[in-house]
Amino acid sequence: MTDVSPTPPAAAPAPAPAAEAPPLRRLIRYASGHRRAALVSTGWSVANKAFDIAPELLIGVAVDVVVRGRGSIVSSVFGVDDRFHQLVVLALVNVVVWALESVTEYLAAIGWRSLAQTIEHEARMDAYAHVQRLELGALEDRETGDLLAVLNDDVNQLERFLDVGANRLILTVMNVVLVGLVFVVISPLLALLAFLPIPVIAFGSLAFQRRLEPLYATVRDRAGAVGAVLANNLAGLATIKSFTAEDREVARISAASLAYRDANREAIRVSSAFVPLIRMAILAGFTTTLVVGGKAALDGHLEVGAFSVLVFMTQRLLWPLTQLGEVLDLYQRGMASTRRILDLLDVPARIVGGEETLATPVAGAVRLNDVRFSYHSLGEVEVLRGVTLDVPAGETHAIVGPTGAGKSTLVKLLLRLEDPTSGTVSLDGVALPRLRLESLRGALGYVAQDVFLFSGTIRENVGYGRPGASDEQVRGALAAAEALEFVAALPDGLGTLVGERGMRMSGGQRQRLSLARAILRDPAVLLLDEATAAVDTETEAAIQRSLQTVSHGRTTIVIAHRLSTVRHADRIHVLEAGRVVEAGTHDELVAAGGRYAGLWAVQTGEAGPAAAR
Incomplete structure (x- = not known):
């Protein structure tokens, strides 16, 4: 995880006005670095619309040639008197216009699609990188599938709007402006009459937009x-099958999918009503132009060619407005997705790196001083209550205690996946918030109980913490973790695919590969969180032998439930209800006859469960 900001951990949240601004304004602000590309693409769209309406003008000019002959526009401009030659000139102009329309359409499409793809890529990467920077607590209320929907589906919806909707919106606006200018030049009266339906269309569009906005917000949420x-069910397929809950889960997925379908149907029902209303406004405008303009042409107040232009231009003016329904649909879908993407980006990252770097070589002295911590989801309930621990460099310390005592929370604080509510955690005398994240985490090696392996080869997974490691270095780490023997026996050796989350490996094999990954990193501090809790006796023995080797001269902190795995630790800390209630060597704690002695008696079969209470 890369530290990208020197802001202290207590950075203030993003200002409220940014989050409350309309999504389009937020999107423009977000994509401000691409303003030049957007302006160039807009220029091509405007030019394309200008050449697009030119053929209607040429039709009027052609009618003018047939009706007026020598007095036509072509005759006046080009000095050609013969009508046929005038038509030839007009045909050549038409070819040029169509060619330029095609070229500008191509350039506009390339410009908008390139811009859409670029912003899509940047939005996805910015959102993903931001998720990685957020502390775990900021994501605990969000489902993985919801985050996937933002990073994939919402980003794709935004791309569709930028690819198609933005260009169409510009073309529609420019169509009204350019055609309006033609009307004003030819007949101001007909321009006024032709534009009468546009306010109705504009107000109707705004009304539909307000109606559609909450509907598409619901669609994106569903x-x-x-x-x-x-995502949750795919990760739990084994559990679903073991409880024969397939039908129940199909029904649950069906209910969620039907809710999404119904939300979409409601949005589609409202948006589909837009076009028929627009058609009625177009009918009124076209009929007015036809009757009033025709009467003016019959009375000799309007040239026949000009009347022909206006008849065609009326449709050109109003008919594209029917696409506003589709544009509004794309816009509202895109803005609903934009809001979700930018809302995610606006979540402030509380845990950011400092400016200091650990002195090398890192000694590995760890200290927790009066540390208190509460998870956001648990409200004010403290998980850790004034914990003080001192782990000198090079020693092996164990933290034991019942489930829920706060053992794993300590590891999160050491990795700075969370920050304490109060108190300090330091490494080599430097408070963790003052350290750059890569400096801190680069000095730590972590092995979890729930091992996560990436879909890839054994070589890629073991070398994950040390990019560029040679095969010999990888094999050395595997040997230290007592994993080389089983890896060498595999047909593809280091190139063996482990499967998604390492599912092709056994639990013990995954655990040893995870230990090898931490060893290859050669950390100053090795953190083991219940690393042997879910493995068989033989694997546990192998891991214990590995730890005796790799922990020599290295600070090692072991979170354990099985006390037999930590009896040789330099010091054992007994954690209960978020407090350290005992500390000492194994022999000292057994002799003291306290909480640890009771746990030891239960696990060795020397006493009943009551002794552990």
Whole structure:
């Protein structure tokens, strides 16, 4: 995880006005670095619309040639008197216009699509990078599937709007402006009559936009809910099958999918009503131009060619407005997705790196001083209550205690996945918030109980913490973790694919590969969080032998439930209800006859469960 900001951990949240601004304004602000590309693309769209309406003008000019002959516009401009030659000139102009229309359409499409793809890529990467920078607590209320919906589906919806909707919106606006200018030049009266339906269309569009906005916000939320349930169920297929709950889960997915479908249907029902209303406004405008303009032409107040232009231009003016329904649909879908993407980006990252770097070589002295911590989801309930620990460099310390005592929370604080509510955590005398994140985490090696392996080869997974490590270095780490023997026996050796989350490996194999990954990193401090809790006796023995080797001269902090795995630790800290209630060597704690002695008696079969209370 890369530290990208020197802001202290207590950075203030993003200002409220930014989050409350309309999504389009937020999007423009977000994409401000691409203003030049947007202006160039807009220029091509405007030019394309100008050449697009030119053929209607040429039709009027052609009618003028047939009706007036020598007095036509072509005759006046080009000095050609013969009508046929005038038509030839007009045909050549038409070819040039169509060619320029095609070229500008191509350039506009390339410009907008390139811009859409670029912003799509940047939005996805910015959102993903921001998720990685957020502390775990900021994500605990969000389902993985919902985050996937933002990073994938919402980003794609934004791309569709930028690719198609933005260009169409510009073309529609420029169509009204350019055609309006033609009307004003030819007949101001007909321009006024032709434009009468536009206010109706404009107000109707705004009304539909307000109506559609909450509907598409609901659609995007329902899409996130479907993604969350699907992601959760795919991860728990083994559990679903073991409890024969397939039908129940199909019904649950169906309910979420139907809710998404119904939300979409409601949005589609409202948006589909837009075009028929627009058609009625177009009919009124076209009929007015036809009757009033025709009467003016019959009375000799309007040239026949000009009347022909206006008849065609009326449709050109009003008919594209029917696409406003589709544009509004794309716009509202895109803005609903934009809001979700930018809302995620606006979540402030509390845990950011400092400016200091650990002195090398890192000694590995760890200290927690009066540390208190509460998870956001648990409200004010403290998980850690004034914990003080001192782990000298090079020693092995164990933290034991019942489930829920706060053992794993300590590891999160050491990795700075969370920050304490109060108190300090330091490494080599430097408070963790003052350290650059890469400096801190680069000095730590972490092995979790729930091992996560990436879909890839053994070589890639073991070398994950040390990019560029040679095969010999990888094999050395595997040997230290007592994993080389089983890896060498595999047909593809280091190139063996472990499967998604390492599912092709056994639990013990995954654990040893995870230990090898931490060893290859050669950390100053090795953190083991219940590393042997879910493995068989043989694997546990192998891991214990490995730890005796790799922990020599290295600070090692072991979170353990099985006391037999930590009896040789330099010091054992007994954690209960968020407090350290005992500390000492194994022999000292057993002799003291306290909480640890009771746990030891239960695990060795020397006493009943009551002794552990």
